[in-house]
Amino acid sequence: MTDHALRLLRENPRLAALAEFPFDFCLDRAEYGHVEPVRLVSGGALEIVAGDAGGGSYFVCEDGSVLYADSEGSAGIIGSGFDEAFEILIGLGGEEDLDEEEEEYFGYEVARAELRAALGFPERSRVELEALLDAAQARTWPDFLLLNAEEGCAYELIGPPPPPLWECVRRPDGFAGDPADEPLYTWTDLALEQGLSNVARAALIQRFDAIYLDQGLLRRADDPTRLDTAELTLLADRLERVGEPLPAEGARRLHAALRETPDGSRTR
Structure with a gap:
């Protein structure tokens, strides 16, 4: 559960640019905050570190876990630490919605290879990455259940039900x-x-x-x-x-x- 990858992204504009396009992970969006005030049901600390074009936000929790919250009211843990979460993000990003030609056009494979090499990520199959994501999402409830801080209502869980x-x-x-x-x-x-x-x-x-x-x-x-x-x-x-x-x-x-x-x- 390290933040090695986050530190390198913050220090290296080239890597940050690759994270933003094509993977829609923008460090600069963190300064704008989430679309609404939020808190964890456990009361644990949250640090927003990035956002996406759809208004979603990436948070690092007190124990290092990374939580993603979209702008439509769903949220869930996506990695036990930033390195794992970002490895999952770039490893799975794009493949589900795009065909092979679109993948090549948007440069996913090239960007993925460069980021993996620069950040020291191993080559993992989609099956391995999906298993890591499933395990992370299963940890969301109850401690990482996200709430609207002004109304007290809960975000829908991304991943399995409790x-x-x-x-x-x-x-x-x-x-x-x-x-x-x-x-x-x-x-x-x-x-x-x-x-x-x-x-x-x-x-x-x-x-x-x-x-x-x-x-x-x-x-x-x-x-x-x-x-x-x-x-x-x-x-x-x-x-x-x-x-x-x-x-x-x-x-x-x-x-x-x-x-x-x-x-x-x-x-x-």
Whole structure:
């Protein structure tokens, strides 16, 4: 997890130019910041080091991991360190969307070879690089879940979905039944008891985001024409407990806005 490649890119204009074209990795865009204020659910430090033409940003996290966030609300870890992330970026860049003639026209292979030689990267197959990327993305949740710092909502994960919560905690002895039948709050409360605050925090924020986007998740099992908004109060309390006042207030506002009429319709 070194920053050898980042240092060389910053020192060598030729390498920085190759990174920007054709790989759309522009160091100068870092000075403009991301499209909106962001933070990690863990509260860890973030340093923006580059951006792309679409408004996406590359961040180096406190432990050296590199996180990419696009301008449309998706983010994920793309490397355990800058060297690995940049090796993956140039190794996979361009090949998926371009045919062989377009690759040659835009100069991907030539630029890739020059960057690899200058930065000391080994020759790796696409399969190897994809495996590295998959492993990196799988580390995003929960600690590196990215949040909008002004609203408290989470970015969509780039990569695989998070594991079931019951796989993230130590289940009590004698636990019986299908863990999937237990409510979310069984597992978030257990996570907090076990000191896994980021697991609980990430899960609660994502649950509120899901409800905010689809209030149909609150439909009553005994009467699907009506909503049971009690979960929003529960969510607000839990979000306050884990130190997330912004989504907690959002849950309270949504609870207040959803008023059911006798025929089951709702107003905001």
